Amino acid sequence: MAEYYSSFERGGVRWLLQRVTAVFLIGVLAFHFFLLHFVNHAADITFAGTQARMSQVGYFATMWLFLVTATFHGVNGVYNALVNQGLDGTAKRAVGAVLTLASVALIAQGTRVALAMTDLL
Amino acid sequence: MSTQIEQQEAEEEDEAETEIEPAEKPHQERRLSEKRARAEANERQRREREAVREAENDIRIKVFRYDPEVEGKEEPRFDDFRVPFHKGMTVLDALIYARDHYDSSLTFRHSCRQAVCGSDALFVNGQQRLGCKTQIADLETPVRIEPLPHQDVVKDLVVDMEHFYEQMHAVEPYFQPDDLPEGELEEQRQTPENREKVKMSTRCIWCGACMSSCNIAAGDNQYLGPAAINKAYRFAMDEREGENAKQERIETIEQEHGVWRCQTQFSCTEVCPKDIPLTEHIQELKREAVKSNLKFW
Amino acid sequence: MSETYDRGSVEDFGRWREFQSGMWAWIFHKFTGWVLVGYLFTHIAVLSTATASDPTVYTDTLHGLENLLVVRVLEVGLLAVAVFHILNGVRLLMVDLGLGLESQDKSFYASLVVTAAITVASVPTFLAGV
Numbered sequence: 184m185a186e187y188y189s190s191f192e193r194g195g196v197r198w199l200l201q202r203v204t205a206v207f208l209i210g211v212l213a214f215h216f217f218l219l220h221f222v223n224h225a226a227d228i229t230f231a232g233t234q235a236r237m238s239q240v241g242y243f244a245t246m247w248l249f250l251v252t253a254t255f256h257g258v259n260g261v262y263n264a265l266v267n268q269g270l271d272g273t274a275k276r277a278v279g280a281v282l283t284l285a286s287v288a289l290i291a292q293g294t295r296v297a298l299a300m301t302d303l304l
Numbered sequence: 305m306s307t308q309i310e311q312q313e314a315e316e317e318d319e320a321e322t323e324i325e326p327a328e329k330p331h332q333e334r335r336l337s338e339k340r341a342r343a344e345a346n347e348r349q350r351r352e353r354e355a356v357r358e359a360e361n362d363i364r365i366k367v368f369r370y371d372p373e374v375e376g377k378e379e380p381r382f383d384d385f386r387v388p389f390h391k392g393m394t395v396l397d398a399l400i401y402a403r404d405h406y407d408s409s410l411t412f413r414h415s416c417r418q419a420v421c422g423s424d425a426l427f428v429n430g431q432q433r434l435g436c437k438t439q440i441a442d443l444e445t446p447v448r449i450e451p452l453p454h455q456d457v458v459k460d461l462v463v464d465m466e467h468f469y470e471q472m473h474a475v476e477p478y479f480q481p482d483d484l485p486e487g488e489l490e491e492q493r494q495t496p497e498n499r500e501k502v503k504m505s506t507r508c509i510w511c512g513a514c515m516s517s518c519n520i521a522a523g524d525n526q527y528l529g530p531a532a533i534n535k536a537y538r539f540a541m542d543e544r545e546g547e548n549a550k551q552e553r554i555e556t557i558e559q560e561h562g563v564w565r566c567q568t569q570f571s572c573t574e575v576c577p578k579d580i581p582l583t584e585h586i587q588e589l590k591r592e593a594v595k596s597n598l599k600f601w
Numbered sequence: 602m603s604e605t606y607d608r609g610s611v612e613d614f615g616r617w618r619e620f621q622s623g624m625w626a627w628i629f630h631k632f633t634g635w636v637l638v639g640y641l642f643t644h645i646a647v648l649s650t651a652t653a654s655d656p657t658v659y660t661d662t663l664h665g666l667e668n669l670l671v672v673r674v675l676e677v678g679l680l681a682v683a684v685f686h687i688l689n690g691v692r693l694l695m696v697d698l699g700l701g702l703e704s705q706d707k708s709f710y711a712s713l714v715v716t717a718a719i720t721v722a723s724v725p726t727f728l729a730g731v
Contacts, residue, residue, distance in 0.1 A: 195597050199594050202694060202697060205694065216683065220676075220680075220726065225667050225676070228660070228663050228667075258638070260638065264631055266524060266560075269523045269524050289641070296649050300652060429619075430618070519624065569624055587697060591697075591698075
């Protein structure tokens, strides 16, 4: 089976990024939950409050990074779970392409939503 | 693995009572009568031991049967056997008894019966174990004996090991030094610390229990598996092989279906009959791979 | 090789009683992962509709959702799922770093217990004012 292997198929980068994004997400997700359920109650959220938060550049940047890292971590996780189940060959490449497109779409749409929440546009 | 059953201690040997012989009896007769008394005591002991043994339970084993060439065994089924129990009995002993006394078509692999050949890896009461190393006394009866899961069954308890061997061979499981020492009689030395590091990984007996317990190996056919990666570890971490060989080995196992497939489920470590810390070795190789990749950026 | 018997799929749930802790951890982590990814896409979709036009739509949509008891209960569920995924994820990071491998199974049980504790403790806050 050694002839299957080529040096272009390394899986190490995605493995490492999954861990790096994980560390970041632990902090940010906990922060997000805290802010939106304990500090402010979800039932009391108004657009004005949201806008005030999102208009702070630091907060906005954090939220956007949250979006990107969560998308990568989640979609990469899904992809790996499918490969572990035995996804292979053409199907694997097809699924990989679909997931990549879905991630790009999600980040794009998420960015638009985030911008709509600020008063910067 | 010592048996947990404490057999009742055999009755104390009766002291051969030496009667005080009258001084006139010849020495030899005294000796012979002592011998007779001892023989009687021994005979009594043996009979007592046998009575105890017979009072011990027979145990029931349920064995998976399947034979595509025999009508009636084309659909898998479980056969029940009642096997007399004796202290220290192993699963392998029970199977051999069943085969010898009840059904000589019962088929299973076994060889050394001392946990070094790796032939008799079985699925006993829901866990991968070596038949020769598993004490019946440690198990709940009826003992359920099945072939290793996630592998094709050829007949009864025999599974197809070809895939396992392919994965092992894919990592080139043999010593490949970068260069040989100068002189003809020069040895390739290894420090005791290095030997200690690879020591556990050298214990693999190719039984296949680990691969059979790994869910990822079951789902992803191309996954190398814990045994193969452990083999790669054994050589990659051996300092006698040199840097180039180590790099090559790391490149082999850092492919898509190499170390990265491991999800640290730990089942392999749990079932390994030689107590090899497989997951730990795989994790170390992952870290090595990441480090070596980072260096080139 | 032609005459062999297929012994069945990966996680043969018929054998669930024999699963070791590491296997449960893997199954739960996968399950909570799928739920969270599903939620991520749903969340962005809901926010998209809510930020479509003027600010009152946003506030009304959110308040409308938050008034439904089922949404509140689902939020508690989301918290449980997220907390477990985080705690077990921390456990996995420790394993990846090679720390504490001897007690990896105990740390799984610990994550379950802490998840339950945090979830129960958050119920009052989450269900307030419904």
